[in-house]
Amino acid sequence: MTHLHDQILPTGTQLGVYEIKGVLKVGAFDITYHAWNHHLKERVDIQEFFPHELAVRTNGGLGVEPKSPNDKENFEYGLKTFVDHAELLTQIEHPNIVAVENVLQLNGTAYLVRVHPEGASLSKVAQPPASLGETELRFILTSILSALQRVHEAKLIHGGIQPAAILLGKNGEPLLTDFAAARLAMAGRMLQLDTELAMGYAPAEQYEQRYEPGPASDFYALGATLYYCMTHHQPVAPHDRIIAISKGEPDPMILPAESAGTAYSAEWLKAIDWMLRPNYSDRPQSTDEILSLLKSSSQPEEGKSTPSSSQQKTTSDEKKSVPVTGFSVGVGVMFGIIALISVGLWFGEKTAESLEDQQERVATQSALEQDTGISDQPLVTPATPATPEDTSIAMANTEPSQPTAELMVDSAPSPASSPANQPAAEEDAVMATDQESSKEQPVITPETSLPQHQTAPDKTFDEGLIESHLAAAEKAMRAVRFTTPQRDNAFKYYQMVLEIDPDNTEAHAGLQRIVDRYIQFITKARLDGRLDEAKLYLQRAESVLPDDARLLKIRTKLMGADE
Incomplete structure (x- = not known):
């Protein structure tokens, strides 16, 4: 009989540039490990496709193959589903x-890093x-809905939303993790959904x-998760309901x-009930339907499916206007700040600039001139020299990121970012203390920027590294990842270039391009009446x-619009 511990990869196992450091979770169809990326000097989690009923270890315990010819079809189906979903997830960039x-x-199976x-x-x-108040729960809901919108646009669903699948990060941002669609597809095939x-x-x-x-399946799970946060009770099984x-x-x-001394508005209760x-x-069929209800004191348009209250109101009652429950001044200010953060999360996930974007650039130029009073400056202007201070940003918690996705391959560590003689004990210490390796390694990052005209004594001009950063920045620009997510955005890569070469013209021009694009977004949002955005x-x-x-001129205009 094969024991479970015999199926887990031992600590120290190498998977290309990754080293297994311990097991995180064992499921019916996969095993998740804590690991260390020797190339980027950072912690990662690695999910290995390993259906325990179908697979067996080979090749000294590293390889994976079906247990028998009868298991081959199901094994190959599961592996393909796992890889397809994983590759789609690599294309989704969202701060939540x-x-x-x-x-x-590798090794007859696949690994999601x-x-x-x-x-x-x-x-x-x-x-x-x-106890979480409505303001906090609204922030969590709108953030996760933003993430789900991006997921659903990619023709995926999460499939397993529950309280354990949503994290609150160090910066307070909700994070959606533990996607379950691939393993649910496998479970359905093997009659193990329950x-x-x-x-x-x-x-x-x-x-x-x-x-x-x-999408509505994810909305139910998200609603049940918020129900738990509100009541501290596990949701009732849907079949019992x-x-x-x-x-x-x-x-x-x-x-x-x-509940717990916290009152909820009618709109909030109706949205969760829906x-x-x-x-x-x-149920609502899109994220916009949920957000529209939360933003309005009335029901969705007549003719659309409308939510009932938790008291099971009649159809005539549902069509009535619902009064808005006001928050206290302090809570209102807090919610305003949170809403301001969450309302723009969609922008980083839009597609790269297309012909329509170029046409929109021309259409918004005249409006921009009226807004800013600057008619002699085109949207795309020649780059002007800037110091590292000019291009700094409050990103103290930002971790060093990979130059390009292509560098994350099954290859030996790069000499430029992974010293060959680094002791294994140092890596273990970083894993044990949960410290970022950038604090221990002499890696040039935006957090280690140098004052103007000051250079690092041992810094060498590395054309290859600059080219890698510029290529990564260009890729991020095409994907409209200008300043988010923290780990992979154009602004961060341009900063890295300027730390090596403060006078690099391409990097300075790149910063100008980012601002130019944001000005287009600002102009369009203002014309549409979306001032918070x-x-x-x-x-x-x-x-x-x-x-x-x-x-500066745009800020004056926007501040004046509030008065």
Whole structure:
């Protein structure tokens, strides 16, 4: 009989530039490890495809293959599904999604490499007697909805949202992790869905063998997660709810108007109740529908599916306007700040500039001139020299990132970023103390910027490294990752170039391009009446070139619009 511990890769196992440091979680279809990236000197998590009922270790314990010819078909189906989902996740960049950095296909199986997230899960944060108010929960909801919008646009669903799958990072940002769609597809094929679904959080349709995933399934799970945060009670199993309702009994999962001394607005309760409707078609079908209800005191437009209250109101009651419950001044200010942060999370996930973007650039030029009073400066201007101080940004918590995704391959560590003689004990110490390796390695990052005209004594001019950073920056620009996410954005790569060569013209021109693009976004947002979004874009632009004359004029205009 094969024991579970015999299937786990031992500490010290090398997978290209990655070294296994310990096991994090063992599932029915995969094993997740803590690991160390020797190339970038950072912690990562590695998820290995390993269906225990179908697979066996070979090649001295490193290889993976089906146990028997009868298992080959299911094994290969699961492996293909795992790789397909993993590769799609590598293309999704969002500040509220834990980033997938790489996918390796080795040893007869595949490995998904993702950023090691720092933070605490909602399952821990929301434990009694802790109580989360509506303002905090709204921030979590809008942030995760933004992430889900990006996921659903990629024709994926998460499939396993629950309190343990949402982390609150060090900076307070909610992070969506532990995507379950691939293993659920495998579980459905092997008739093991019941063992893989999170009881109370998975909607009824996910238990069906012919289940076809859709956005509303994720909304139910997210609603159930927020229900737990509000009540400290595990959600009622959906089948129990359906049985009770079919008998004419009250829904056993009624949302309280107040819990733990915290009151909730009517709009909030109606939104969560709508997400928790047992039938798939009765739930919101898009993130916009949920956000529209939260932003408005009235129901969605007549003709669309409308949410019922937790008291099961009649259809005529649902069409009535719902009064807005006001917050205190202090809470209102806090929510305003949170909303300002969350409202612009979509921008970083838009597609690269297309012909339509170029046409929009021309269309918004005249509006920009009216807004800023600058008619002699085109949107794309020649770069002007800037010092490292001019291009600094408050990113103290930013970790060093890879120059390009292509560098994250199964190869030996690069001499430029991974000294061959680094003692293994040093890596273990970083893993044990949860410290960023950038504090111990002489890696040039935006956090170690030097004062003007001061150079590092031992710094050498490295054309190859500059080219890598510039290539990574250009890739980020095409993907509209200007200043987010923290680990992979154009601004960060241009900063890295300027730390090596402060006079690099391409990097300075790149910073100007970032500001030019933000000005386009600001102008369009202002014309559409989305002032909060315009202000967020302005803040991002000012973090790149704070002294840009156009930005100063735009700020004056936007501040005047508030008066």
